[in-house]
Amino acid sequence: MSKSFFVLILGSGSAIPKKAKNHTSQVVIHDGKHLLVDCGEGCQIQLRKFGISLQKIDYIFISHLHGDHILGLPGLIFSMNLLGRERELTIIGPADIRKLVELHFSMAKGHCSFKINFVDTQSKEKELVLEEQDLKVFTYPLRHKIPTTGFMFVSASEKRKLKPEMLKKYDVPKNLRKGIAEGRDYIQLDGSSVSNAELTSDPAPPRSYAYCSDTAFNPDLQGYIGNADLIYHEASFLNRDAEKARDTRHSTAEQAGEIAALCGAKKLILGHFSSKYDDDDAFVREARAKFKNVEVAIEGQQYDVG
Numbered sequence: 001m002s003k004s005f006f007v008l009i010l011g012s013g014s015a016i017p018k019k020a021k022n023h024t025s026q027v028v029i030h031d032g033k034h035l036l037v038d039c040g041e042g043c044q045i046q047l048r049k050f051g052i053s054l055q056k057i058d059y060i061f062i063s064h065l066h067g068d069h070i071l072g073l074p075g076l077i078f079s080m081n082l083l084g085r086e087r088e089l090t091i092i093g094p095a096d097i098r099k100l101v102e103l104h105f106s107m108a109k110g111h112c113s114f115k116i117n118f119v120d121t122q123s124k125e126k127e128l129v130l131e132e133q134d135l136k137v138f139t140y141p142l143r144h145k146i147p148t149t150g151f152m153f154v155s156a157s158e159k160r161k162l163k164p165e166m167l168k169k170y171d172v173p174k175n176l177r178k179g180i181a182e183g184r185d186y187i188q189l190d191g192s193s194v195s196n197a198e199l200t201s202d203p204a205p206p207r208s209y210a211y212c213s214d215t216a217f218n219p220d221l222q223g224y225i226g227n228a229d230l231i232y233h234e235a236s237f238l239n240r241d242a243e244k245a246r247d248t249r250h251s252t253a254e255q256a257g258e259i260a261a262l263c264g265a266k267k268l269i270l271g272h273f274s275s276k277y278d279d280d281d282a283f284v285r286e287a288r289a290k291f292k293n294v295e296v297a298i299e300g301q302q303y304d305v306g
């Protein structure tokens with residue numbers, strides 16, 4: 001069975017939050033690992049609302065320093081501390097994010113009970129910022145008013161799938177099955193070999209999720225996140241406000257659809273909606289002019305990757 005890999009939306013709104021449109025944040029969950037992506041105001045409340053333990057989060061990715069993406073961070077860290085956290089926390093984002101965290105503790109004359117590692121991002125080129133055995137995370141530049149990056153989460157190729165009927169046919173001992181899933185042949189007691197291809201089938205292909213935070217229309221994304229299975233792209237505005245999108249370095253829903261089409265994505269999630277709109281379906285309609293498999297981000301909903 002494939003490892004779990006999905007995105008849970010915590011906030012889908014933009015600068016001014018409103019009911020069911022909280023500031024931007026989401027959790028990427030990969031095989032039990034919890035990675036928080038942006039941390040707008042109310043993030044920790046949303047985590048609790050949707051049953052995610054604050055202490056399970058070991059990585060926080062911050063796309064840029066606008067308030068609707070970071071205002072929840074001091075509160076979240078404050079709560080982790082009060083709850084007696086001991087596990088290290090790693091924050092991956094613009095260098096100035098550490099000032100926000102340190103200011104909070106120095107103003108309150110407080111002490112953080114756990115170690116926080118900071119990994120600085122740059123917004124000039126694609127870069128690997130986290131490498132674990134089964135998951136890699138890259139940043140890539142976006143086009144916004146201040147330095148901003150997206151994040152691409154790429155799961156490693158999984159092990160080959162064992163064929164139970166063939167294991168039974170050749171009476172393969174249980175202690176050898178792990179090695180066979182890793183690609184080894186099976187050597188029988190009489191010395192004859194059974195090829196790995198006979199005992200296993202191809203693994204599920206690597207899966208990837210690209211988070212495109214605040215950005216103007218940016219066709220360069222094709223080079224950074226081409227072939228991502230799932231893309232989240234901001235869609236702050238509808239076409240009637242395209243000029244406003246351009247002026248504020250944001251995107252329309254149709255432009256988000258165009259990016260998903262350019263990148264050959266399987267699915268697109270739209271988010272970061274301006275509080276001036278009430279009709280989610282209008283975003284889907286406009287994006288569908290360029291890309292068919294599109295949904296709006298619904299808070300509390302999970303979206304599978306791949």
Ligand SMILES: [Zn+2]
Binds near residue numbers: 064066144214
């Ligand atoms: Zn912004």
